[in-house]
Amino acid sequence: MPGSDHLPEPSMIDNKVFRKRLTTLALPIAFQSLMLAAVAACDALMLGQIAQAEMTAVSLATQIQFVQNMFVMAVTAAASILGAQYYGKGDLATMRDLFNLALRIAGALSLLFCLACEFIPELLMHIFTHDDELILIGARYLRIAGLSYFITGISECYLTMMKVTDRVKTCAWISSSAVISNILLNAVFIFGLLGAPRMESRGAALATTLSRVIQLILCLVISARPGYLRPDLPRLFRGRRELTRDFTRQCLPLLGGGLLWGVGFTSYTAIMGHMGADAAAANSVAAVVRDLICCVCNGIGAAAGIMVGNELGAGRLEMGKAYGIRLKNISWIIGFASTAVVLALTPLVTRMVILTEEAHSYLTGMMIIMAVYMIGRCVNTVTINGVLDGGGDTVFDMYSLAVCMWGLAIPLALLGAFVFGWPVLAVYACTCLDEVGKIPWVMARFRKYKWVKDLTR
Numbered sequence: 001m002p003g004s005d006h007l008p009e010p011s012m013i014d015n016k017v018f019r020k021r022l023t024t025l026a027l028p029i030a031f032q033s034l035m036l037a038a039v040a041a042c043d044a045l046m047l048g049q050i051a052q053a054e055m056t057a058v059s060l061a062t063q064i065q066f067v068q069n070m071f072v073m074a075v076t077a078a079a080s081i082l083g084a085q086y087y088g089k090g091d092l093a094t095m096r097d098l099f100n101l102a103l104r105i106a107g108a109l110s111l112l113f114c115l116a117c118e119f120i121p122e123l124l125m126h127i128f129t130h131d132d133e134l135i136l137i138g139a140r141y142l143r144i145a146g147l148s149y150f151i152t153g154i155s156e157c158y159l160t161m162m163k164v165t166d167r168v169k170t171c172a173w174i175s176s177s178a179v180i181s182n183i184l185l186n187a188v189f190i191f192g193l194l195g196a197p198r199m200e201s202r203g204a205a206l207a208t209t210l211s212r213v214i215q216l217i218l219c220l221v222i223s224a225r226p227g228y229l230r231p232d233l234p235r236l237f238r239g240r241r242e243l244t245r246d247f248t249r250q251c252l253p254l255l256g257g258g259l260l261w262g263v264g265f266t267s268y269t270a271i272m273g274h275m276g277a278d279a280a281a282a283n284s285v286a287a288v289v290r291d292l293i294c295c296v297c298n299g300i301g302a303a304a305g306i307m308v309g310n311e312l313g314a315g316r317l318e319m320g321k322a323y324g325i326r327l328k329n330i331s332w333i334i335g336f337a338s339t340a341v342v343l344a345l346t347p348l349v350t351r352m353v354i355l356t357e358e359a360h361s362y363l364t365g366m367m368i369i370m371a372v373y374m375i376g377r378c379v380n381t382v383t384i385n386g387v388l389d390g391g392g393d394t395v396f397d398m399y400s401l402a403v404c405m406w407g408l409a410i411p412l413a414l415l416g417a418f419v420f421g422w423p424v425l426a427v428y429a430c431t432c433l434d435e436v437g438k439i440p441w442v443m444a445r446f447r448k449y450k451w452v453k454d455l456t457r
Helices: 015-048 052-061 063-089 092-119 121-126 132-164 168-191 201-223 241-273 277-293 295-313 317-352 357-390 395-418 424-430 433-437 439-446
Strands: none
Touching (some): 015 295, 015 317, 052 201, 063 092, 063 132, 063 241, 063 295, 063 357, 092 121, 092 241, 121 132, 132 295, 168 201, 241 424, 277 295, 277 317, 277 424, 295 357, 317 357, 357 395, 357 424, 357 433, 433 439
16 A cells, blocks of 8 residues: 555566666666757857856856746646556547647746847846856847747657657657757857858857757657657647646646756856856856766656656556665665766866866866765655656655755855855855755655555546
8 A cells, every 4th residue: 555664575576577668768868868968068068168258158048948947847747747647547638638738838938938038138147147248148148049948848848748658769869869950050150160150159059949949840740640649739728627737736846846946056056156257167067067977867767757657547556666666776876876977077077178277176176076966866866756756746846945955055055155255165065965965854755655646537
């Protein structure tokens, strides 16, 4: 039973089936996550070859999309949670209505961010820095990249539905094609290759927008093929009351948690940005490395949500519980492996970017601190965003973020930066406290098994 302390017997799980299912889902999603992170890495490396200010300004400007992604991710995560369970149940009609609902909400939210980037980019940049040069460069970037934010909101709904209907390879192929296009176009427009004008930061924005157009076109064309789930366009603006209520029940806690996490991470960037150009530059590079290393846990976390959700939606609660326990244990292995990878990459990363001597020193220290942070990040991503969310236990993430991030990490970072005058690395360490600090709380919540439930009607 969901509330029981009895652990499912290991023999319940067919190891061969489990491994095949996990790798089939996790590897394409991890690869997709890696390719997306590669864009940020290439932006940083290419712009870093031009000037530290160009790299730093674009890193700060893309925090706007990071916040937008929190809204879109809440919508697509709610669609994924319900979609995985309804797909496990075999109810495709409800999934089409769910598709419509996600498109309506994600499209409207993304349009607002697009308009803000077009009309008030300088005001948005003022959130992250008071440096006039960085504000000017970042505003030029946002005016061009703003359209891509709206396009992304639409295409992410298509990609989410592909994932939950076992089209993860197709989803990864689409994302990878867009990412490769982005990287190639980055080189062309940033450096002015093949006869194109040398646009520097504006070139990165143009490359991002064009690649997102390519991604959306691929989504529309491939989804039109037989066997793929498509939205019911004649019913796009008509909803089902019960489904909307179920969706809202999942989405609001996810949105609350996403905003707490997204605005919190943006606050970390803003705090580091106000500690000087060298601190901001080092933090920008460290963030790129963090996102690259997190690709594996992101893939396993997404796979965990689908695997657990499929079993619970099909009524196989004990099997869903057994899957959750196995996946939680795997998250610890991934966490310690990620720590080792970060430490091994530190000497290489510090030599790959052009930074001042002080920024190089900051970057080395940040990488060492991040190595410890990776344990908490991996465990929490798989356990919270995968297993717990897969069973509809979406409220816990919001509570844990409110306490650990907003009640502990952010106040300490603010006090250290603006009141006590702590060193840059001490403030950076404060921004990494939340993931490590909430591990005991996450494990206690997991063992209550409130996430073991069927959400379908």
